[in-house]
Amino acid sequence: MSKRYLSFFVLTNDATRSRQYKIGVGRLKAFGTLGVLFSLVLTFVVIDYVRLRGDVSELAGLRTENTEQRIELQSFTTKIKSMETQIVKLNAFDRKLRIIANIEEPNRIGSGVAMKGVGGGSSAGAENFLMTPAGKVDQLVDQMRSEMNVLQAQADSQESSFTELQGQLMSQTSLLASTPSVWPVRGWVTSTFGQRISPFTGLPHQHKGLDIANRHGSTVKAPADGIVVKVARERILGKTITIKHGYGTKTIYGHLSKTLVRVGQKVKRGQKIAATGSTGRSTGPHLHYAVKVNGVMVNPSKYILN
Template structure:
């Protein structure tokens, strides 16, 4: 069986003799094994080729994604540096504003932004506090820096809100300061000691007497709320306006009252007319300014000529 052979006959189309070839079975088996082996290798090579091609495509995608991520990471670093620089500038500007507005005065009971480091700590207001970033920073490190930036931004927001409240308060204070003349005329009696026109005694005159024609307009010198409008003894017809911050103004001897208690008035609003009511020797406006109930010289509040 081991030497079994196969005969292959080749018959020509012409009258040539028939050719016979004897092929051993073992040779055929070896040939079949060789073909199978070659086919197997070819199949494996083909599969490997496609796998390598697939891996190469995936590697290209990963390289592209990696390049995109690096670009985005660089952008994040740049944005962190920009935000950090902006916060540094805001911090310095905040301190300048506080220095100008005297918000560091402890009597104002307002928190001052840190200008000096606390013991055992470093100053937070350095130009490189948030900008010392390197190309080797990992996402975890960047997240930590972002958390610090967020905390600093919150602190700055609170500080700026405090400054905003201060400036709003100052704006309200300026609007409440009686800074214009309530009536146009001439001052016949100033603030201070004077002789009483009725008794000739030397007494304290707690306001200004502004002589003007009967019926001359009287204006509110600042924003406020009318707290009294009516008769008051020797002052005759009187208006009292509360401007806030302990400031009140009084207008006496009026011929006509054009507002009532509870009315809100603005600076320059028409509130009354000059008269001669009460204890008066002629048409004029008696004008007083009181701060926390204490009479003040109205002239020191008036800014207009």
């Protein structure tokens, strides 16, 4: 059987010359089949590309949403830690007030739950969120809700305690006014109450007050209402003042450069009574501040509220 061809003639513009091209029908069919297949493959590739673009866009959206959720959860857990810290501080403040007013501690709701406080780590900590698979985010949210419920119970208990405390303190205004509950001078506590190594002998001894360093001549104020019972100069404490506040409480101020009150004078909380110095046995300008209750030296920090 002879082969069948299709002939093509190409003419010049003036039709003076022509060229003939022949192509077999079988070859033409093969080219056509290949063209159809190529079109189908190209169509499939385009459709798949569009689908993949959609998937990538959706995945990017999900990742963005997931990141936003984790950032939100991170902020949420930071707030939880802040609440924990605030409740710890409120509990400490409550205890100080009760010590001052000699009021018994109440039975608190949720008192058996350990508070983590500053530096503590919640089990659903912020640092875990950026490492947590998205599927576990709901679990972390439930865990934080549980922690929030515990904190809410503790906050409610603290509010109830403060309400009770307020009622009892209203009838003890004289006691509160006579309690040394504020700092006599602002500065740096260089030595606390209790055992320490003496800067003079190098041996351990009991330090019966607070040493608060500040510039020479800084103002010393009365931490509570009272009557000045002593203004003197001593070998160790240098220039000193002693104030009697009532209820068995006295405060002592040492190493003063100047005294501004006299024996028998009544003073009010916040009134200027002296200036810091370095008189007596001292290594530099500071205030030695001591509190005596019923004849016994106690830690002044126990009474300071601010």
